[in-house]
Amino acid sequence: xxxxxxxxxxxxxxxxxxxxxxxxxxxxxxxxxxxxxxxxxxxxxxxxxxxxxxxxxxxxxxxxxxxxxxxxxxxxxxxxxxxxxxxxxxxxxxxxxxxxxxxxxxxxxxxxxxxxxxxxxxxxxxxxxxxxxxxxxxxxxxxxxxxxxxxxxxxxxxxxxxxxxxxxxxxxxxxxxxxxxxxxxxxxxxxxxxxxxxxxxxxxxxxxxxxxxxxxxxxxxxxxxxxxxxxxxxxxxxxxxxxxxxxxxxxxxxxxxxxxxxxxxxxxxxxxxxxxxxxxxxxxxxxxxxxxxxxxxxxxxxxxxxxxxxxxxxxxxxxxxxxxxxxxxxxxxxxxxxxxxxxxxxxxxxxxxxxxxxxxxxxxxxxxxxxxxxxxxxx
Amino acid sequence: xxxxxxxxxxxxxxxxxxxxxxxxxxxxxxxxxxxxxxxxxxxxxxxxxxxxxxxxxxxxxxxxxxxxxxxxxxxxxxxxxxxxxxxxxxxxxxxxxxxxxxxxxxxxxxxxxxxxxxxxxxxxxxxxxxxxxxxxxxxxxxxxxxxxxxxxxxxxxxxxxxxxxxxxxxxxxxxxxxxxxxxxxxxxxxx
Amino acid sequence: xxxxxxxxxxxxxxxxxxxxxxxxxxxxxxxxxxxxxxxxxxxxxxxxxxxxxxxxxxxxxxxxxxxxxxxxxxxxxxxxxxxxxxxxxxxxxxxxxxxxx
Numbered sequence: 206x207x208x209x210x211x212x213x214x215x216x217x218x219x220x221x222x223x224x225x226x227x228x229x230x231x232x233x234x235x236x237x238x239x240x241x242x243x244x245x246x247x248x249x250x251x252x253x254x255x256x257x258x259x260x261x262x263x264x265x266x267x268x269x270x271x272x273x274x275x276x277x278x279x280x281x282x283x284x285x286x287x288x289x290x291x292x293x294x295x296x297x298x299x300x301x302x303x304x305x306x307x308x309x310x311x312x313x314x315x316x317x318x319x320x321x322x323x324x325x326x327x328x329x330x331x332x333x334x335x336x337x338x339x340x341x342x343x344x345x346x347x348x349x350x351x352x353x354x355x356x357x358x359x360x361x362x363x364x365x366x367x368x369x370x371x372x373x374x375x376x377x378x379x380x381x382x383x384x385x386x387x388x389x390x391x392x393x394x395x396x397x398x399x400x401x402x403x404x405x406x407x408x409x410x411x412x413x414x415x416x417x418x419x420x421x422x423x424x425x426x427x428x429x430x431x432x433x434x435x436x437x438x439x440x441x442x443x444x445x446x447x448x449x450x451x452x453x454x455x456x457x458x459x460x461x462x463x464x465x466x467x468x469x470x471x472x473x474x475x476x477x478x479x480x481x482x483x484x485x486x487x488x489x490x491x492x493x494x495x496x497x498x499x500x501x502x503x504x505x506x507x508x509x510x511x512x513x514x515x516x517x518x519x520x521x522x523x524x525x526x527x528x529x530x531x532x533x534x535x536x537x538x539x540x541x542x543x544x545x546x547x548x549x550x551x552x553x554x555x556x557x558x559x560x561x562x563x564x565x566x567x568x569x570x571x572x573x574x575x576x577x578x579x580x581x582x583x584x
Numbered sequence: 585x586x587x588x589x590x591x592x593x594x595x596x597x598x599x600x601x602x603x604x605x606x607x608x609x610x611x612x613x614x615x616x617x618x619x620x621x622x623x624x625x626x627x628x629x630x631x632x633x634x635x636x637x638x639x640x641x642x643x644x645x646x647x648x649x650x651x652x653x654x655x656x657x658x659x660x661x662x663x664x665x666x667x668x669x670x671x672x673x674x675x676x677x678x679x680x681x682x683x684x685x686x687x688x689x690x691x692x693x694x695x696x697x698x699x700x701x702x703x704x705x706x707x708x709x710x711x712x713x714x715x716x717x718x719x720x721x722x723x724x725x726x727x728x729x730x731x732x733x734x735x736x737x738x739x740x741x742x743x744x745x746x747x748x749x750x751x752x753x754x755x756x757x758x759x760x761x762x763x764x765x766x767x768x769x770x771x772x773x774x775x
Numbered sequence: 776x777x778x779x780x781x782x783x784x785x786x787x788x789x790x791x792x793x794x795x796x797x798x799x800x801x802x803x804x805x806x807x808x809x810x811x812x813x814x815x816x817x818x819x820x821x822x823x824x825x826x827x828x829x830x831x832x833x834x835x836x837x838x839x840x841x842x843x844x845x846x847x848x849x850x851x852x853x854x855x856x857x858x859x860x861x862x863x864x865x866x867x868x869x870x871x872x873x874x875x876x
Contacts, residue, residue, distance in 0.1 A: 340642040343642040344642060347645035347649075350654075351622075354619070358615075360661070361660075369661060369664065373662060377658060598785075602789045602790055608813070609793065617806060618809065621812060624813065624816070625816060634779060635783060636827065637827070637835050640838055640839075643842065644842075648812075652846055656808075656809070656853065659805075659853045659857060662857070663857070663860050663866075668802075683799075690792075705829070737833060737835075737836050742833075746840075749843045756846075756850045756851050760850040760851050763858050764854035
């Protein structure tokens with residue numbers, strides 16, 4: 206028995222990099238897969254609350270009602286057992302491929318989020334960002350850019366006029382808003398001087414702004430924050446930008462020929478992408494996994510007398526993860542609140558907002574901040 | 585071991601990209617061709633990543649697969665073209681021979697002359713063939729510095745080229761708007 | 776054994792051949808443009824590989840310029856295709872013979 210433990214310990218010790226990477230990826234996947242069911246429930250409950258209905262509150266677990274938290278489970282079971290059906294006129298290969306694209310891209314994108322500061326296990330420091338590329342958060346952009354093909358493909362492969370219109374709208378919208386999104390984040394890159402999300406988070410927590418406020422991106426560049434949040438809605442196809450679906454005029458847009466599990470795969474992807482972009486906003490503008498006035502390194506120093514040195518980093522990272530999820534949850538709440546508060550844009554309004562208002566605003570913001578940062582660097 | 589894995593992955597990606605681009609040029613539906621091309625570009629991005637050009641890899645996906653190809657797909661869906669009949673006619677045997685000769689010449693140029701030029705260039709930098717210059721190695725392979733190096737080279741050594749390209753993009757934007765604009769009735773009468 | 780960047784040069788050659796075949800054999804302008812994208816991608820692969828062989832960063836910088844030019848080419852080319860389709864209702868290269876005597 207002891208021999209087995211020894212072998213296992215030795216294996217873990219020599220392959221710590223591989224094991225840690227797999228663990229991090231599994232953790233991020235677990236979070237991403239939990240987002241969709243929970244958000245479905247939140248969305249339905251919040252809609253009911255806004256519309257003065259009761260909403261799903263019956264399905265519980267083991268005899269407890271739990272405010273209807275069992276509802277997503279029941280929904281999933283229903284969707285799984287529905288007839289899986291491919292329309293005769295559809296292009297079969299791309300019809301089946303289309304829902305897989307956004308789901309896979311959503312689950313891949315979430316791997317680029319730093320979940321917590323590094324932890325120390327057995328003398329090895331483990332960075333808690335599953336995919337840590339040199340190009341930093343551009344990885345997230347790449348994945349979210351590929352996600353649009355799911356919608357475009359679904360629209361084309363369904364071989365249905367409404368679906369095609371939905372796909373067309375989605376691709377035009379995605380291109381228009383991606384530019385403003387990138388330009389909104391660019392000032393943050395030269396303010397922090399890095400593309401690496403963890404370095405950005407570190408820069409946000411190491412000092413105080415004017416001695417009072419935490420040194421967060423939202424205070425350094427509020428216009429960037431506003432533009433980024435608006436474009437985030439457009440990139441994830443959420444109301445008031447869900448022209449690709451548009452139940453009123455396009456029946457359901459690209460989703461019109463989809464049903465059962467394929468339909469819900471689109472939503473798995475959409476919610477995963479919502480979560481990823483919310484977490485990205487949190488990391489760039491709201492200090493990520495750091496508490497406002499208490500940085501992770503200070504937290505570790507505080508916790509070290511209570512626990513010993515290594516478990517202190519674990520507890521601090523756990524707190525960091527909870528902080529990150531809390532901040533992200535605020536944005537998810539905003540998504541749902543906006544969906545049931547704001548009316549949908551008309552298509553020409555959508556294009557005008559993107560090209561005539563957001564893009565010039567982002568450009569002016571970029572130039573002004575570049576000048577300010579340049580002058581501050583010189584002096 | 586690490587090297588071998590990279591090598592195998594690189595060869596697989598390269599072969600897949602070549603085969604898929606062959607598949608692409610024989611599609612009948614434009615949208616399927618575009619989707620296959622996106623797969624090729626993603627594979628190329630993976631190859632760039634293995635060559636340690638991380639920024640190039642990400643830009644390949646964002647700009648090529650994420651922007652240029654979306655415009656292609658948009659136009660294909662806008663025109664809603666019927667599938668094209670594949671016609672490979674119109675090539676005579678003489679032209680085939682010429683193409684073959686051209687390919688052979690390209691192979692010769694690439695493997696003999698190009699190799700020679702490359703070796704010569706590396707020797708002028710004081711490097712033996714197959715080796716990487718020592719000073720460059722520290723610049724190029726410094727961990728976490730790829731983006732910084734690309735940026736500093738682009739905005740210092742290639743500043744003029746950069747500005748010229750930005751003018752080219754501006755001209756292209758204006759040109760494409762003018763070309764694609766719907767002509768109003770009186771405009772059409774005047775023309 | 777070949778190193779990775781040398782292999783990259785060979786693959787770039789193969790990709791270029793395939794793209795060239797596409798440009799030469801397809802009659803549809805849209806497909807010709809897609810094949811041109813393959814050509815540009817092959818050139819990019821060659822540039823990045825060369826950048827790795829010589830150990831300088833210039834090849835990667837040139838790759839970005841190629842990408843920008845590709846974007847221009849796509850924008851203007853697609854605008855032309857739309858305009859053509861509007862006037863001729865066809866985007867076959869063989870149908871564009873208004874200037875033939």
